[in-house]
Amino acid sequence: MIDLHCHILPGLDDGAEDLEASLAMAEQAVVQGITHILCTPHHNNGRYENVKASIIPAVHTLQQAIDERNLPLTLLEGQEVRVTGELIAELQNDYLLFTDITDTYLLLEFPTMDVPAFSESLFFELRGMGKIPVIVHPERNSIFREDPNLLIPFLEMGCLAQLTAPSIVGVFGKKIQKTAHEMIEHNLVQMVASDAHGINKRAFYLKEAYEYIQKDWGKEKVLQMQQVARDLINGDSVTYPSYTEIKKKKFGLF
8 A cells, every 4th residue: 555645754844753753653554554655744835845855865764764673664755845936946946856756746735724826827837847736635725625626627737636544534523524525526536645744643544544435435446546646656647537526505495
């Protein structure tokens, strides 16, 4: 099982505080059935700056510590990049890491309470460069939570969206859980990842999320999402069922 979004690197952001915390997360990941983790520290979010050149050695060092403990877990180099007006310049300066070695899929995070007005034009420019933006945890963004259909313009231009495992099982509350379920139902998201930050704060829940998805949407949906995770790591083209608009319910007396 692949986890595409995890804050396991020690001391880089609000994830694992130190090596001990990272190794505890690694042990929990193995118990979950996770075999590969894309390490995705926050970058350029106003609080943390983690450029490509600093992440690569951090992944290598943690992998060595994991191997010394004979844990069957492979780490991969990645990044969770905040959507800002500086993004194209950061890409041109080789500050950014993609999910794959072909530099195709880029994990992008919107501010929690906003989708900046320039986002569509920025993503269109990225698509013109052959890059595919992957919008992380849209269900936790207040704009998409209010109207998940606002994801559709991004999906129409070829972007993807990644759901967070704890959202599916209700860790962030019923409203976010409801939004997550709607997004799965209407294929507005194509994959699920943990966004784990620790073993006690924001744990993995990836195994539980897949079990929940299988119960409500069937094994085929799980297999589809797991294939997308593999595609993103390998840099392959993604095939996924078409999204549909969420119809607003009308209330009346009759």
